Amino acid sequence: MGSMVIEGASGSASPAALACAREVEAYFQGVIEALDVVRSGLEDVCRRTPLLAADLVAAAHPLTRDLLAGLPLFGGGFVAAPGFLADHHLYLAWWQGEEQQLLAQSTVSGSGDPVDYSRVEWYRTPVETGRAHVTGPFVDYVCSDEYMLTTTVPVEVDGRIVGVVGADTLLDTFESLLLGAVREAGAAVVNQSFRVVLSADPRVPTGRLIAPEQRGALIPCGDLPLGVLVG
């Protein structure tokens, strides 16, 4: 974060590009607001000691069900800080897919050991900054094995970070929601690394990095680590 270079004043940007940036911002603000509902709904259970995975799942399940019913998300839930639960060092109260399956624990194929998610961006960044974050596009091999934009919000209870709540948006979904606006703007949505989220140019795939010499003016999408690249 903080590496986003804002070049060019918004004055030079077309109305369509500004509208595209607002649309991206509105989508993720909607996700963040829905995650705030889950976060505050979990505060009570997070004060329980010792807290067991089963108690967490019981509290998080109905909240996550509402979250997933309200928005076009692939999955979502609460991911515990390592060591926060009494009975599992690492735990994901996370539901995903058509059947909304509970993930619980994620293991590395080939070694069978649990994945330590504490170093991946969608966990680390909101915990370190204390703010909502959008990670991606990235292939999420911890949760879904899908190409994803993951929104995560830190959960702090009594001054202590106990985990993150998050929601997954498939790139497929994002494309279907935003392609119209992106085309209208003739622009590309990029993340803070100037990695393409969605481009109006059909030859520029999602995931490609835009080289420094090819970067035009960037319109930020509010406080999100995303922007609309024009020109």
Place this chain on the structure above:
Amino acid sequence: MTSTSSPRHGTRTRGAIFAPLEDVGRAVRVEQRLADAIRSGVLRDGERLPSESELAAMLGVATVTAREALVSLRAQGLISTVRGRNGGSYVTRAKLHDPDAQAARLAAMSRVELHDRGTLHLVVLAGCAELAAEYADAADVDLLASLLPEAGDADPGHWRHADAELHLTLAALSQSARMTRQVVGLEADFGALLRQPLGDPEFQAFTRTCHEELFTALRAHDGDAARKAVRRQLDRAVDELAVLHASYR
């Protein structure tokens, strides 16, 4: 993790072609659901599974479908079946790590099969490395590098886990979910065997050198060098495994 690949032999393919239409794929789905639950630890080691008929009733499939799924899980070493009064199918997750089970699996493999699997692994991961060199940014490479065990750590378990996670992360850097799932399947299939040589500190040191070459290549966006670094490590891993294999036969 989801999407485990399962062996699909000729006989099974033929069986699936001529199975009643509504049952096509059901055994595979039952098998995948149970395999995922075992690998992820939701079903615990030593836990007894419901009987064939109980499973069939619970999942709403024919008994023969449940049986087919259990046969496949047994072939993968994920469950074992005990006969007699306390008989039934038990989860054998521990076997995922059991060196004897790995040795037995290796001994049962032909030299041709070993190289066949090694080749597939090598081509796919070298390809991932080449694409990752194009797509990875500095933070991605930092994350990869953080997976390597600390200098002086010679614990085989740490090395095997780190190497498996590194390959998975590398696959994800291709920005292709299908490629990543392919690698998940390859890892579930052959990963544990391919990492047997990582018990040897000398091979650990070699692996560290190769991975560091890979990180340098990724930072330089040098696809050729990235491909070569992965290839060098995997070539030697297959060589070491082949020598180990020869000692069993």
